[in-house]
Amino acid sequence: MFYDKSVVAQILAITRLTRLTRLHTAVEYFIREHGFHCYFFVINSTVSLNQSEPLRLHNLADDWVQLYRDEHLINTDPLVHYALNHQLPLDWRSLMTLPDYDTGEQRRVMILRAHHGMASGCTVPLAIGGLHARFNLISEQDGERAWDHVHQFLPYALLLGNVILERTRTLRGQDGTTTAQQREAHCAEALNSRERECLVWASAGHTNNEIGQRLGITERTVVYHISNACRKLRARNRQHAVTRAILSRQLPLEGLPVQFDSQGGGGD
Numbered sequence: 591m592f593y594d595k596s597v598v599a600q601i602l603a604i605t606r607l608t609r610l611t612r613l614h615t616a617v618e619y620f621i622r623e624h625g626f627h628c629y630f631f632v633i634n635s636t637v638s639l640n641q642s643e644p645l646r647l648h649n650l651a652d653d654w655v656q657l658y659r660d661e662h663l664i665n666t667d668p669l670v671h672y673a674l675n676h677q678l679p680l681d682w683r684s685l686m687t688l689p690d691y692d693t694g695e696q697r698r699v700m701i702l703r704a705h706h707g708m709a710s711g712c713t714v715p716l717a718i719g720g721l722h723a724r725f726n727l728i729s730e731q732d733g734e735r736a737w738d739h740v741h742q743f744l745p746y747a748l749l750l751g752n753v754i755l756e757r758t759r760t761l762r763g764q765d766g767t768t769t770a771q772q773r774e775a776h777c778a779e780a781l782n783s784r785e786r787e788c789l790v791w792a793s794a795g796h797t798n799n800e801i802g803q804r805l806g807i808t809e810r811t812v813v814y815h816i817s818n819a820c821r822k823l824r825a826r827n828r829q830h831a832v833t834r835a836i837l838s839r840q841l842p843l844e845g846l847p848v849q850f851d852s853q854g855g856g857g858d
Contacts, residue, residue, distance in 0.1 A: 597624070598836065601750050605837070610761050614647050617754060621727060624746075625739055628708070630726040631754050645723075645758055654706040663702070666695040669713045673724035678829060679714040679748045681740045710736045712744055714751040717826075718759070725751030745793055752833045779822040781840050788815040789841060793832040 595603065600620060607613045621629055633645035657663070664670055668691045672680065685691060686700060703709075709732035716723040727747045729736055781789070784805075791801045798812040805812070816828050823838070825831035835841040 597746050598749065601746065601753055602837070604750075604753050605757060607757060608761070610647070610758070613754065613757050613761070614649070617647070617750070618649050620750070624743065625731075626711075626727050626729045626743075628728045630728070631723065631751070631758070633721050633723040633755070633758065645762060647754065647758065651706060654703075654708075657702065657706070663699050666693075667699050668696040669724070669726060671696075672713055673715040674722065676715055677717075677827065679712055679744045679751070681712045681737060681744065682710065683737055684741075685713065704732070710740050712740050712747050714747050716751050716755050718752075718755055721759075723751075723755050725754060748829065749833060749836055752837070756837075781819055781822060781835060785815045785819040785822070786835070786841060788812055789819055789828070789832050789835055792816060792828045793841075 604613065604616050604620070607616055617629060617631075621627070628649045628651075630648040630650055631646065632648075668685060669682070672685055672688075672691070682700065686697070707730045708728045709730055711726055711728035714725040714727070716725060725747065727740075727743070727750075729740060731739075784807075787805055788801055791804055796804070798809045798816070802809045802812045816831070819825070819835070820828065820831045823831045823834040823840075825834050832841070
């Protein structure tokens with residue numbers, strides 16, 4: 591299903607899958623094709639690996655899952671804490687430089703990850719319909735080239751995480767909410783060309799001022815266009831709007847900037 595397609599098109603192809611087993615297989619194949627070796631996805635980030643969690647997909651090694659359970663690492667896992675308190679995807683190296691993420695216990699969790707073959711990666715906080723989720727994309731490679739690859743892949747990780755969340759909720763049929771949200775998406779207003787342009791540059795992490803300079807408009811006008819796009823797409827913030835615009839085919843599949851702002855923090 592991924593033959594000779596752009597990265598975004600490959601991710602969007604996953605939306606056609608109709609079984610969780612096929613979803614897991616497709617995600618595992620996709621990430622390996624793009625330089626990653628494992629992933630972890632869970633709805634409701636506070637639920638640990640040692641509890642029954644029907645909405646969880648991953649291909650983590652059994653020894654890591656056992657260790658995580660036995661030592662209750664979820665209590666000091668910085669990736670869990672970040673996903674609960676932030677909205678933007680972030681590579682782990684940048685995450686660990688943020689305030690409140692440099693305790694000895696948190697560093698120990700990340701060191702244990704590295705010892706179990708998870709040397710680099712990123713965490714994507716997700717939320718939809720009152721649910722919170724997180725998606726970890728993981729590489730066994732370390733070094734500058736590995737971290738550069740993780741950083742450059744962040745926009746795709748954000749899109750992939752949202753696709754997995756949407757598919758998982760649909761296939762589980764939680765309270766019929768997905769059908770309602772799909773109807774809502776179909777009713778969203780179409781973006782105009784300027785709103786699409788602003789979202790394209792916002793997807794690369796540019797500030798309102800930088801977007802204005804690129805497009806030859808004022809910062810205030812940029813704010814106006816992005817606010818309109820969020821309203822039309824019924825999005826919480828600009829990154830959510832970017833994701834919904836891509837999923838609804840209102841942003842082009844090709845040519846999106848791949849740079850992403852590495853600064854952590856809350857949403858815009």
